[in-house]
Amino acid sequence: MKTSPSSRRGRASREADSLIQLSEGLAQSGSRAEDRFWETRLDVEIDALLATGDEGSLNAALDRLADRESRAYEELADAIEGRVESADVQTNEGSRDLLLFAAPVLAWSRMPLPTRLLSDPIIRSLKKSLAEEVFCDGVDLAVANYFFSPDQLPSSFGETAELRDQLAKALPSGVFEVDPQSLGETAQFLADQRYLLGVASVKKGAPLFLWQEGMLSRDEVLAAWRKSGNESLTHLLPACGFEPMLPRAYYVACRDADRAARPFSVTASVAFLSTSLGIAPNMLIAVIGGCYNRQLEEYRIGFISHSDDEVIHGVVWPLLGPEDEMSDVVEEIETILKEAGVQKIEMLRQRMPMEYCEDCGAPLYPNLEGEMVHAELPEDGESPTQHLH
Ligand SMILES: [Zn+2]
Numbered sequence: 483m484k485t486s487p488s489s490r491r492g493r494a495s496r497e498a499d500s501l502i503q504l505s506e507g508l509a510q511s512g513s514r515a516e517d518r519f520w521e522t523r524l525d526v527e528i529d530a531l532l533a534t535g536d537e538g539s540l541n542a543a544l545d546r547l548a549d550r551e552s553r554a555y556e557e558l559a560d561a562i563e564g565r566v567e568s569a570d571v572q573t574n575e576g577s578r579d580l581l582l583f584a585a586p587v588l589a590w591s592r593m594p595l596p597t598r599l600l601s602d603p604i605i606r607s608l609k610k611s612l613a614e615e616v617f618c619d620g621v622d623l624a625v626a627n628y629f630f631s632p633d634q635l636p637s638s639f640g641e642t643a644e645l646r647d648q649l650a651k652a653l654p655s656g657v658f659e660v661d662p663q664s665l666g667e668t669a670q671f672l673a674d675q676r677y678l679l680g681v682a683s684v685k686k687g688a689p690l691f692l693w694q695e696g697m698l699s700r701d702e703v704l705a706a707w708r709k710s711g712n713e714s715l716t717h718l719l720p721a722c723g724f725e726p727m728l729p730r731a732y733y734v735a736c737r738d739a740d741r742a743a744r745p746f747s748v749t750a751s752v753a754f755l756s757t758s759l760g761i762a763p764n765m766l767i768a769v770i771g772g773c774y775n776r777q778l779e780e781y782r783i784g785f786i787s788h789s790d791d792e793v794i795h796g797v798v799w800p801l802l803g804p805e806d807e808m809s810d811v812v813e814e815i816e817t818i819l820k821e822a823g824v825q826k827i828e829m830l831r832q833r834m835p836m837e838y839c840e841d842c843g844a845p846l847y848p849n850l851e852g853e854m855v856h857a858e859l860p861e862d863g864e865s866p867t868q869h870l871h
Contacts, residue, residue, distance in 0.1 A: 586735055587719070595676065609657075677735075770815055779801060
């Protein structure tokens, strides 16, 4: 049951005050011993708020620290994410560390990208690849039998912690059965992320990931996971280009995927336009516009064919973390476009609105005249992002 925000305001504020005070103490601490003092108290407060589902206080404290541009913001965000994705549990064999992890996959296709239940043989095979190529001996795994889109990931700290607990309960069988009816709708893009989610459990203090043992680097673990998981992922992503990413702790894996998805989408779009429409990359014009709400939120890239000046496709490049208009994001977009073979790039100087199509909800993209327009593929093209009204 949802309570109205106003009825909780007084309490949320007191609890947010306490989180802020502890996070600022931690940010200003001068020793490991003092760090541990603040961390322990912060963990207790965060656990209590997660246990009562008091998402409001957690977010209120984060918002207030973000406004102050305080280093305590990073400390609090790390502490909350840490308490959500990991846990200590007592078992008959002693204490164990639990970690929620994600194995993201970047994918693109001219057909809609699948989100789906995983069959038993596929999940067994992916779990075996993870156990052999990513995690250390002695780590127990439970994996969710679903291939999630970003829209289907848990949306709050509480839901994420609940998923961790559900996965942990599935450790004996190794597979958590997801109810697909409980998941949200998925917006379709040409290129997007998909996620395998699971929980790893290990004897307290023992290494979880193979790179922690010092024999293999993260790059070597990633290469082995890509090779081993390739056949199962090809079954999951038929007629798709895809790129598995390093399985890691949940939040950092999601951030890695969000960041890598931006250049991946641009490269995939150029490949799609040249293979599906036969338009060579050097015949494309890319128009980059910075889109604003109160502040710069994202860049949108409109792709235009030299022959008719219409926007035929678009890509959204959201800003992440501390990025703003002072960051080198436009240079990064231009470099990726050039590497993909696009030679003509226009950067609009004006602030563009974050507009969407009123009929289908698709983002609008900038054209050469500096207007936001609907991307429309030429008649013979096919695309999941094509909408004709
Ligand atoms: Zn539309």
